[in-house]
Amino acid sequence: MVSVINTVDTSHEDMIHDAQMDYYGTRLATCSSDRSVKIFDVRNGGQILIADLRGHEGPVWQVAWAHPMYGNILASCSYDRKVIIWKEENGTWEKTYEYTGHDSSVNSVCWAPHDYGLILACGSSDGAISLLSYTGDGQWEVKKISNAHTIGCNAVSWAPAVVPGSLIEQPSGQKPNYIKRFASGGCDNLVKIWKEEDGQWKEEQKLEAHSDWVRDVAWAPSIGLPTSTIASCSQDGRVFIWTCDDASGNSWSPKLLHKFNDVVWHVSWSITANILAVSGGDNKVTLWKESVDGLWACISDVNKGQGGVSAVTEGQQNEQ
Amino acid sequence: MPPSSWERVRKGKKVLRIYSLSPCHATGQPSLLQQYRESGLSSSGYELSQYIPATYLSSALGGPLESAVVAPHKFLQPHVPVCLGAGGQLVLVCPHRPTEGQLPLVELHSLEVILQGTKDQEELQAFPGPLAREDLHKVDVMTFCQQKIASSCDLSTQRGRDSALLWKLLVLLCRQNGSMVGSDVAELLMQDRRQQERYKRQEPAVGPVSLADEEWRQLGTMDLITGEVPPVVETQAQIVEKFTKLLYYGRKKDALVWAMRNQLWGHALFLSSKMDPRTYSWVLTGFTSTLATNDPLQTFFQLMSGRIPQAAQSCGAAKWGDWRPHLAVLLSNKVGDMELNHRAIVTMGDTLAGKGAVEAAHFCYLMADIPFGYFGVKADRMALLGSSHRQAFTQFATTEAIQRMEIFEYCQQLRHPTSFLLPFQVYKLLYASRLADHGLPAQALLYCEQIATVLLQQDPSSHPVLAQQLTKLAERLKLCDPLLLEMPELDPALEPEWLLQLRTHCQHCEVRSGFGHSLPPAFPSRPLLVGCCFFLSAFLTAAKFSFEELCLAVKRIINPDCLLLLLGLRLRSSLSEKNTLQVVWDGFFKSASPVHLLSLCLGPPCIETGLGSCLVVPVGSGTEDVL
Numbered sequence: 004m005v006s007v008i009n010t011v012d013t014s015h016e017d018m019i020h021d022a023q024m025d026y027y028g029t030r031l032a033t034c035s036s037d038r039s040v041k042i043f044d045v046r047n048g049g050q051i052l053i054a055d056l057r058g059h060e061g062p063v064w065q066v067a068w069a070h071p072m073y074g075n076i077l078a079s080c081s082y083d084r085k086v087i088i089w090k091e092e093n094g095t096w097e098k099t100y101e102y103t104g105h106d107s108s109v110n111s112v113c114w115a116p117h118d119y120g121l122i123l124a125c126g127s128s129d130g131a132i133s134l135l136s137y138t139g140d141g142q143w144e145v146k147k148i149s150n151a152h153t154i155g156c157n158a159v160s161w162a163p164a165v166v167p168g169s170l171i172e173q174p175s176g177q178k179p180n181y182i183k184r185f186a187s188g189g190c191d192n193l194v195k196i197w198k199e200e201d202g203q204w205k206e207e208q209k210l211e212a213h214s215d216w217v218r219d220v221a222w223a224p225s226i227g228l229p230t231s232t233i234a235s236c237s238q239d240g241r242v243f244i245w246t247c248d249d250a251s252g253n254s255w256s257p258k259l260l261h262k263f264n265d266v267v268w269h270v271s272w273s274i275t276a277n278i279l280a281v282s283g284g285d286n287k288v289t290l291w292k293e294s295v296d297g298l299w300a301c302i303s304d305v306n307k308g309q310g311g312v313s314a315v316t317e318g319q320q321n322e323q
Numbered sequence: 324m325p326p327s328s329w330e331r332v333r334k335g336k337k338v339l340r341i342y343s344l345s346p347c348h349a350t351g352q353p354s355l356l357q358q359y360r361e362s363g364l365s366s367s368g369y370e371l372s373q374y375i376p377a378t379y380l381s382s383a384l385g386g387p388l389e390s391a392v393v394a395p396h397k398f399l400q401p402h403v404p405v406c407l408g409a410g411g412q413l414v415l416v417c418p419h420r421p422t423e424g425q426l427p428l429v430e431l432h433s434l435e436v437i438l439q440g441t442k443d444q445e446e447l448q449a450f451p452g453p454l455a456r457e458d459l460h461k462v463d464v465m466t467f468c469q470q471k472i473a474s475s476c477d478l479s480t481q482r483g484r485d486s487a488l489l490w491k492l493l494v495l496l497c498r499q500n501g502s503m504v505g506s507d508v509a510e511l512l513m514q515d516r517r518q519q520e521r522y523k524r525q526e527p528a529v530g531p532v533s534l535a536d537e538e539w540r541q542l543g544t545m546d547l548i549t550g551e552v553p554p555v556v557e558t559q560a561q562i563v564e565k566f567t568k569l570l571y572y573g574r575k576k577d578a579l580v581w582a583m584r585n586q587l588w589g590h591a592l593f594l595s596s597k598m599d600p601r602t603y604s605w606v607l608t609g610f611t612s613t614l615a616t617n618d619p620l621q622t623f624f625q626l627m628s629g630r631i632p633q634a635a636q637s638c639g640a641a642k643w644g645d646w647r648p649h650l651a652v653l654l655s656n657k658v659g660d661m662e663l664n665h666r667a668i669v670t671m672g673d674t675l676a677g678k679g680a681v682e683a684a685h686f687c688y689l690m691a692d693i694p695f696g697y698f699g700v701k702a703d704r705m706a707l708l709g710s711s712h713r714q715a716f717t718q719f720a721t722t723e724a725i726q727r728m729e730i731f732e733y734c735q736q737l738r739h740p741t742s743f744l745l746p747f748q749v750y751k752l753l754y755a756s757r758l759a760d761h762g763l764p765a766q767a768l769l770y771c772e773q774i775a776t777v778l779l780q781q782d783p784s785s786h787p788v789l790a791q792q793l794t795k796l797a798e799r800l801k802l803c804d805p806l807l808l809e810m811p812e813l814d815p816a817l818e819p820e821w822l823l824q825l826r827t828h829c830q831h832c833e834v835r836s837g838f839g840h841s842l843p844p845a846f847p848s849r850p851l852l853v854g855c856c857f858f859l860s861a862f863l864t865a866a867k868f869s870f871e872e873l874c875l876a877v878k879r880i881i882n883p884d885c886l887l888l889l890l891g892l893r894l895r896s897s898l899s900e901k902n903t904l905q906v907v908w909d910g911f912f913k914s915a916s917p918v919h920l921l922s923l924c925l926g927p928p929c930i931e932t933g934l935g936s937c938l939v940v941p942v943g944s945g946t947e948d949v950l
Binding site for chain 1: 394395396397398400401402403404405406407408409410411412413414415416418419420421422426427428429430431432433434436437438439441443696697698699700715716717718721746749752753756757759760761785786787788789792795796799801802803808
């Protein structure tokens, strides 16, 4: 049976670097080397262009949708060193804020969990990570972590706003203590975890396992299960799954998901983190799931462009 | 290993990768390139920098080269960005070059189709959940259980048989609409037992003999050749005769010993029952000691005697044999002392659990009505039916375990339609999340509705994290409701009632307990045409809220942009209601565009009952003086 339900012709004039579904799965945002960001309504198999956003002066690397409680908001980052926040007002999309505080290409943007407010993390090739927080009346406050990664930061990803294990514990009636955290991956081959303490951002953990640039990090969403999980992928072809079982977030241990034969560009979690999608230089997309015994297995390799899929049987061994 | 991107570069493809490092003249530090070489970091940066000379950069940019480092492009080749959407979609970009005429396509795949045939998907699809549906027939549930027995229980192992037994119990419960009598279960336990175990009889342990040796010898005649006294084989009649003879001489004790040695239990028991209690107990003990220690009959007698049977502490061991007949005996013969019976069954469960026979242990606990508790709480005996909560969480919360537990909850609901297991709702949410991630969001949403219904009946503040996470998941999936797809004229912004109520409760909890964090600033948002009900009860006032907190709460809950607020408050404070309303009103006017109050439910009935109600109703524009 064919798995393709819709093929959207985006009319981009150059390579597409990101495609993100909005919160509900009804709209698609894409960005490209042609410097534009486009938004499509993809409900019920349709593809209606809603907006063609121009404003960047270089290839746009990533887009990120904010939580709908704040309205329809999209952030984009580009080689032109700018981060632009777009908003839909009265049916039309407009630029609502432009951030130019980076000295180099901004490679990644990620919105914080909506519980923390409207906060955007931006990672740049200048090695810094900026945090833009909306404070009201069109004003944004900026906090910068300089030299977060030497040479450059390639990816940022926020931790979910939930205390690990709080869902399955006996309800204690205690007020939960959320600590803002996010992970970043950089050209120093490291994945770093950042924590906010007294309004300041500090490096909490340094996760070392990759032997080349970290291309993407993705902190798994959580409904409150005991384990915190981060996926990272690298130029070295490896994808690591980092897990931490204590709520204080102190001891992370890596597990090699797989060693691919080529660079791995993207890792992306399903909405409640049961499945991890991995995409690499061989242009293949594979889906991975953790078994009951804690081993990761490939449950599918999606043949893109041909419509056919092959569900890979379980038991594919991890290769070292 | 050289990076493959470098390989492609070498093969002569057009590359726009510009990575040029200028020396830092100003600071006098060694050039970055030098630093990279020395540091041994990233082969990519170093090798690429070799390829493109700095002069290329200035011509490409059409301007002079700045002294700052120019970053590499994040992507130079087509690649496949991928993302998983809330509606069960997999989005992937086709790695094309539109500049060379290839189409700039993005494909949306159905995750449900992609995962078709995988073990997890099949497991999820085989289950007819959520079970609290109106159109569910219990036959479907029973069929599922039977399929489970046939396919996943390895009947050659004890644990496999125990697992099958648990499923059979669920079938029984289902058939009998949730009620079970001890004898029904006993029958279930004794079913399918291929061989009756032989419980080896033992010689009676009679204890010190009071008869003198000579007298025993007199009972048999000596063999003249060997000098030994051959054992005397006597008929029943002769034994009884001897017994009687002993009694002629008043030798009751001897008579008892004689009777016990010769299996004349009826006589022995009758006689001793008329003597002193100690003698009677002695004979009883003598009688039961002829039974094997693992004979269910022993268990029965011990229970009848008012003791926790030995079986309760010893079963599960390999030498003890099957635990089932023992439980059957305990269940079918509930003694007057219910507490003893209960303790016996629980002890048996604990023993079995200690030996790792989880399914067997949980079977016992079910018989003893042990409540379900929480994972991680060691004192709780069960969290999920048939699954040990002393192992790692992922091994504990398997899909099968959750499905089995849901069937159990369903059986209980057959009996009492409003019953539910509160700790279990957490696992239903976990199950819903699995459904959502496997491309089955509509079913996941149904589960969310079930959990919400249960929580709202109970009190969402009894489990705030569950309520909060449930709200988040349901919000995300709300557009996957098949009703919305079938009837596109329905406004997608309209949320189901249960979701509205749940969210309201969550926000109520957050404010009350100081949950959460500083408020997100009120970002002017799209007008929402939403109706919602908000109830502030007298309970709220009992929490002794300050004015500020109250205003904060109201502001947070209600979208100030365009919702109408009907607010009725009952405040047992020194401040008058009118003042309160004034503050709220002012607050709204300051925050965003004008808010219009349409009406106020402040009539005496509201005040007397202590109920406040706040109705939010869609409105157009135009100021109306309400108060």
